[in-house]
Amino acid sequence: MNYDFKNTELKWQQKWEDAGVFHAVDGSEKKKFYALVEFPYPSGAGMHVGHIKAYSGLEVVSRKRRMEGYNVLFPIGFDAYGLPTENYAIKTGIHPRKVTDMNIEKFSSQLKRVGFSFDWNRVIDTTEEGYYKWTQWIFLKMFENGLAFRDKTLVNYCPSCKVVLSNEDSQGGKCDICHSDIVQKSKDVWYLRITKYADKLLEGLDTVDYLPNVRLQQENWIGKSTGAFVNFSVKDTDETLRIYTTRPDTLFGVTFMVMAPEHPMLDKYKEKIANFAEVEAYRTECAKKTEFERTQLVKEKTGVKLSGFSAINPVNGKEIPIFISDYVMMGYGTGAIMAVPAHDQRDFEFATKFGVDIIEVIKGGDISKEAYAGDGEMVNSDFLNGFTDKKSSIAKMLEVLEAKGIGEAGVQYKMKDWAFNRQRYWGEPIPIVHCEKCGMVAVPYEELPLRLPTVENFEPGTDGESPLAKIEEYVNCTCPKCGGKAKRETDTMPQWAGSSWYFLRYIDPKNDKCFADKDKLAYWGQVDWYNGGMEHVTRHMIYSRFWHKFLYDLGEVPFDEPYAKRTAQGLILGPDGDKMSKSKGNVVDPNDVVDIYGADVLRSYVLFMGDYEKAAPWSQNSLKGCKRFIDRVWNLQEIVTEGDGYSKKLETSFHKTIKKVSEDIENLKYNTAIAALMTLINEIYDAGSVTKAELKTFITLLNPFAPHVTEEINEAQGFGGMLANGEWPTFDEAKCVDDEIEIAVQVNGKIKARIMVATEISQEDAVAKAKENEDVKAAIDGKAVIKELYVKGRLVNIVVK
């Protein structure tokens, strides 16, 4: 009997849709479960099997939860704003709207062919007016609350093309298009003040259940450091040069200071700095370097010593020189550092090259060779000498410094404010108007959405302007405040905007009064389980946690953390072991697999191929193993016999398998769950027959993995109903153990025999029985028994001498 997967799969997909079995019910009496997968970016290339793996994990969990009686929300949508679509539009002249619709169409059909149990009534598209209206709304709330602001930054700029370039497009300091030298140009950009939420984002990690690795990456990204701010006075001025340090214990070792070349104090004192021309030359040199180049470690230190401009070390009143160097960044700390060459390798390299003194203040290293960054006894440090252990006494040390007015405790974060604009067409318009009189004015809420105008030409403008800047009827407007002439902001939001709150919209996707109804938000609450790629755990997840916490502070959402639990799947590599990519030509299209083997085989294979959290190469051969398995499941119908309950032979195996599959699904161990079902089917075939009740249990356990074939068997056998609405099997812990088991017998830890014993055998009986074995007898013959151990259900170990 051949299994016709093609027609069967289509048939059940239709039946599920007709019956609406996967629709989440708002406010249902049942317990709720919200499973979230990262919504895809609908690219022209279509989906690859990696997407299928990413969704299959929670697909299995969702199907199991429904059978366990939960009201499950398992939605899908499309994160459709972004560069690839825009670039495709520029190349082909097809409007991004049209391209996006086509791609969404393609992705949807691919997803539907796999039979995912998504709630298709709640699909969202971030580029739809009804959606981005609320993205703009949240932005305006941030603007209103001072979290969205404009500031200057340095960008890679090509003076010839008059275009702002990304780091990727300006490698080696040359423009990718015209190959002329790139310069760093100061530009006004939008920022979201995510740094204000740094501590909340960090503390929130204690209240959620993320994979350890996910948590760690977020902590590193936020990069909190504790230390001190210290004020150095500048000689012959009233100026204070403020620095941040994590090592206030080394203050007596400070022999010079370094300022970032962009430090604003330099311009303020250009009259006083005797060699300002040299400073300017160095700055020009630095401006040519891209951020990428500047952060390369392996280059030699460069810099300029300021003449006529020096500082006073506040701990000992000594005069010390000030340098400028590009190893100090304007973007971290205060843009200036105290240099301690004896105990910081970078300062050491600089001091060695420029011939500055190196003073040891912590014993333990050899400062003639390299800087010593470890702990040790403090020396040459006058009133700080008593503080021997830097970790426990740093707080007390700060008290002393504070009392003397030298500095105070401080905190710094590596995380920077979020640069929130792009000079691109295909993104959410930033709803701000620039008025000559009133400055920046928010577009009134009732005018949202501020629609993205339809244009013919999507090329970015010259001088780093958005394509929108060319559309006069869009740009020119009246100020909502004073009614005078004004110009619209023409930049759009970055790709990360729409995805920062999408999980909230699934809760109430069609609401046009608010982003989501309060009662529905209260009912669905947090996302119970969020799964996605490791590549999104820093930016996307931190950005969305930030937005969510902001909305919580506004009283718009009932929980401060959006995701209760976060896991991540490993990549599917190409058959060659490389990362799948179009350029390498090693991409596997799920449609091809569904055509040849069917959706159930594809679904089973992506979960069976290995540890869900690890990367694994695609293997067309291994796929066949899953095909055989599905066929063998179908063919169980040939050996089905009448009869209720489990047969004597298989009862224990069934209880064990129910337990194993149930637990493995909860622990991302889909591969061993499927393996357990394969083991069970092998046992069934060995037994030669399967009862109806057994078959029903088997197909129910397999249903989350292979829903189509199991529904078909369920129907063919007249079991009634749909498995999608079925009940998850239960097991009896007492029935998970066999009466008799095989245990190993070791002598001095080496296995000598294997014997069958009753499961509940006592230590004495087990040891006695072991000693009856001929091989064991031979091994212990004539030796003194020192110790006898019995590990229940595992082994006997006899230690002899």
Add this chain to the structure above:
RNA sequence: GCCGGUGUGGUGGAAUGGUAGACACAGGAGACUUAAAAUCUCCCGGUAGCAAUACCGUACCGGUUCGAGUCCGGUCACCGGCACCA
């Protein structure tokens, strides 16, 4: 450089400190077939042996333990994240 993770057959991978290699792929032998595919049966870490069996074996070196793939210390390799972060 710093912080994580991983290292097991020809391959993907299993193993609460307790029988290493479950499950599957590939390979080999056989059955069925005119033949092939499909299916079914058996074998399948290495060395020696006809075999029973013995010894070796989870990157490498050492330790703890009756017992280590698993725990501890060190080394090497690969992967991921951060990175002149003061």
